[in-house]
Amino acid sequence: METSEKKIAVVSGGAGGIGAAVVSRLAQGGFVPVILDRDESLGREVLARLGLQEGQGAFLLVDVTKKPQVHGAFERVRAEFRRIDVLVNLAGGTLHAKLIQDFPLKEWREVIDANLKSTFLCCQAVFPIMKTQRSGSIINTASNYGVTGSATRTAYSAAKAGIIAFTKSIAAELAPYGVRANVIAPGRTATQRVMGQYDAETWAAKGREIPMGRAAEPAEIAEGVAFLAGDDSGYMTGQTLHVNGGMVMP
Ligand SMILES: NC(=O)c1ccc[n+]([C@@H]2O[C@H](COP(=O)([O-])OP(=O)(O)OC[C@H]3O[C@@H](n4cnc5c(N)ncnc54)[C@H](O)[C@@H]3O)[C@@H](O)[C@H]2O)c1
Numbered sequence: 428m429e430t431s432e433k434k435i436a437v438v439s440g441g442a443g444g445i446g447a448a449v450v451s452r453l454a455q456g457g458f459v460p461v462i463l464d465r466d467e468s469l470g471r472e473v474l475a476r477l478g479l480q481e482g483q484g485a486f487l488l489v490d491v492t493k494k495p496q497v498h499g500a501f502e503r504v505r506a507e508f509r510r511i512d513v514l515v516n517l518a519g520g521t522l523h524a525k526l527i528q529d530f531p532l533k534e535w536r537e538v539i540d541a542n543l544k545s546t547f548l549c550c551q552a553v554f555p556i557m558k559t560q561r562s563g564s565i566i567n568t569a570s571n572y573g574v575t576g577s578a579t580r581t582a583y584s585a586a587k588a589g590i591i592a593f594t595k596s597i598a599a600e601l602a603p604y605g606v607r608a609n610v611i612a613p614g615r616t617a618t619q620r621v622m623g624q625y626d627a628e629t630w631a632a633k634g635r636e637i638p639m640g641r642a643a644e645p646a647e648i649a650e651g652v653a654f655l656a657g658d659d660s661g662y663m664t665g666q667t668l669h670v671n672g673g674m675v676m677p
Contacts, residue, residue, distance in 0.1 A: 444618025614671025
């Protein structure tokens with residue numbers, strides 16, 4: 428297949444727990460995944476595990492909070508693959524959880540930047556490419572906490588709520604160009620980063636608090652992303668898809 432005929436999916440944070448599952452699911456769906464992440468060894472490991480050779484997948488070392496790096500990365504993808512069909516923004520996380528009076532501004536900004544600024548920068552960089560194609564699907568990542576808020580997670584909850592409103596705004600802006608933008612909002616998901624915060628017993632107890640009795644597997648979040656990425660959701664834009672076992676029912 429010619430490079431220009433392949434469907435290209437850029438995944439920020441594609442080296443992470445949910446990211447790896449999304450990369451795998453999109454590759455299975457026929458996309459060429461391009462991972463943008465600051466963890467090079469994990470990112471390359473994800474591609475190697477899937478057996479993707481040169482041209483079937485790519486990794487770019489990028490700090491997605493840095494505008495020159497982000498814009499440079501999207502230029503490289505455009506130069507190599509000529510198009511971008513899907514952008515999934517997954518980089519982020521809680522990073523710091525503290526009572527409001529103890530939250531240093533530097534750490535607060537780090538959380539906002541990792542989640543919200545990175546999403547803005549990647550969307551800004553991909554838009555000219557999708558606009559020229561007159562097609563594209565953007566999937567940004569929120570969280571149930573972006574709807575409910577969460578004690579000690581002020582920065583994270585604010586960033587994720589911001590991502591929902593940001594995505595509605597770009598959905599309205601980009602619709603005339605054939606570009607869609609939606610949000611995936613995972614509930615608690617069994618990734619190493621999150622499970623590492625609990626001992627096994629507490630993790631299981633936390634799972635039982637969820638109506639479906641357990642946390643999500645990353646592959647279950649990836650199914651939601653694949654739906655938003657593909658033509659089956661072709662008339663959806665500006666929406667938030669909650670995949671959370673009933674933890675939050677907004
Ligand atoms: N796991 C959950 O329970 C859960 C729940 C709701 C929402 N989410 C959201 O899903 C996304 C993925 O979560 P996860 O659990 O897979 O996390 P993770 O830590 O496993 O993966 C995050 C990835 O993003 C990368 N990353 C972070 N900051 C970056 C930066 N500045 N530049 C480049 N790469 C960067 C990390 O290297 C990592 O590979 C996050 O946005 C998170 O907030 C996760």
